[in-house]
C-alpha cells in the first residue's frame with residue numbers, strides 16, 4: 001500500500017484531502033507542530049522518517065493582508081518550503097502535489113488566465129506562492145501544481161463564512177464588484193486531485209494546471225449568492241434568521257474598500273488544460289456552492 005504524506009490537514013483543502021486521498025493509500029497527516037514548513041529541519045526529518053510515495057502539500061500561509069507585514073514567514077512557508085519538499089521527494093523518488101493561486105497574476109488580462117500566461121503578483125502572498133511554484137519546477141521532481149481560486153468550505157477561514165458571520169451581525173453590507181473570479185469549493189479541489197492521481201502516473205502528466213469551478217462572478221456576486229442559498233435552506237435545516245436582507249448587500253468599487261494588499265481585478269482561470277489532459281469538466285461555481293450548503297448540517301456563525 002502506498003504512503004501519502006499530507007501537510008495542511010487542518011486547513012480547508014487539507015481537511016477534504018484526508019478523506020479524498022484515503023482510497024489511494026495510507027494518509028499520514030502530521031500537524032504543523034510536527035511538520036513545520038517554516039523549519040527546514042523538521043520538513044527533512046519527517047519526510048525521511050515517513051518515506052512517502054507521494055507528498056501532498058496543502059499547507060500554506062494564506063493571510064493575504066497579514067503577509068504584507070510578515071513577508072519572511074510567508075516566504076519561508078510558501079516560497080522556500082515547497083522547494084525543500086521537492087528536494088526530499090526527489091531523493092526518495094516520490095511525487096509532489098502542490099497548490100497555488102490566482103493571485104500569481106496581476107488581473108490585467110481581459111479573459112481567463114491560462115497556465116502559460118505571464119505571472120506578475122500584486123502582493124507578498126502572491127509573490128511567495130509564485131516562488132514556491134518556481135522552486136518545485138527548478139528541482140525537477142514529478143509534480144502536479146494546481147492553481148486554484150477563492151477557496152471556501154463550511155469550515156475554516158474563508159469569504160463565504162465571513163459573509164454569513166457579517167450577515168448575522170449587520171443590516172447592511174458593502175462588497176466589491178470589480179474583482180472577478182471563481183469561488184471554488186475545497187471538496188471539489190480535493191476530489192479532483194484524487195481523480196487526477198487515480199487516472200494517471202504523476203511522471204506522465206507532471207506540470208502546472210488551473211483548477212477552479214466553472215463560470216465567474218464578483219465578490220459581490222458571491223455574497224449575494226451565499227445569502228440567497230442560505231435563506232433557501234434556512235428554515236428546513238433550522239439555521240438562524242440573518243439580520244441582513246439580500247437587498248442590503250451593496251456593490252462598491254475596490255477603491256471604496258481599501259485593503260493592505262492589492263488584489264487582482266481579474267482572477268478567472270482557464271481550466272482547459274485540466275479538461276484536455278484528464279478529461280475532467282468541473283461544475284459551475286453556483287452548483288458547487290449549493291452542494292456545499294446542502295452538505296452543511298451546521299454552520300457556525
Ligand SMILES: NC(=O)C1=CN([C@@H]2O[C@H](COP(=O)(O)OP(=O)(O)OC[C@H]3O[C@@H](n4cnc5c(N)ncnc54)[C@H](OP(=O)(O)O)[C@@H]3O)[C@@H](O)[C@H]2O)C=CC1
Nearest residue numbers: 008010011012013032036037038059060062099148150151
Ligand atoms: N484559501 C484560498 O482562498 C485559496 C487557497 N489557495 C491555496 O490552496 C492551498 C490550501 O489553502 P487552504 O486550505 O485555504 O488553507 P488554510 O488557510 O485553510 O489552511 C492552511 C493550512 O496550512 C497549515 N500551515 C500554516 N502554516 C504552516 C506551517 N508553518 N507549517 C505547517 N503547516 C502550516 C495550517 O496549519 P495550522 O492550522 O496548524 O496553522 C493549515 O492546515 C494553499 O496552497 C493556498 O495557498 C489557492 C487559492 C485560493
Ligand SMILES: Cc1cn([C@H]2C[C@H](O)[C@@H](COP(=O)(O)OP(=O)(O)O[C@H]3O[C@@H](C)C(=O)[C@@H](O)[C@H]3O)O2)c(=O)[nH]c1=O
Nearest residue numbers: 062064101102149150151159162174175176219257263
Ligand atoms: C469581508 C469583505 C471583503 N470585501 C472584499 C475585500 C477583498 O477585496 C475581497 C476578498 O475578501 P477576502 O480578503 O476575504 O479574500 P482574500 O483573502 O483576498 O481571498 C484570497 O485568499 C487567498 C488565500 C487566495 O489564494 C485567493 O484565491 C483568494 O481566495 O472582498 C468586501 O468588499 N466587503 C467585505 O465585507
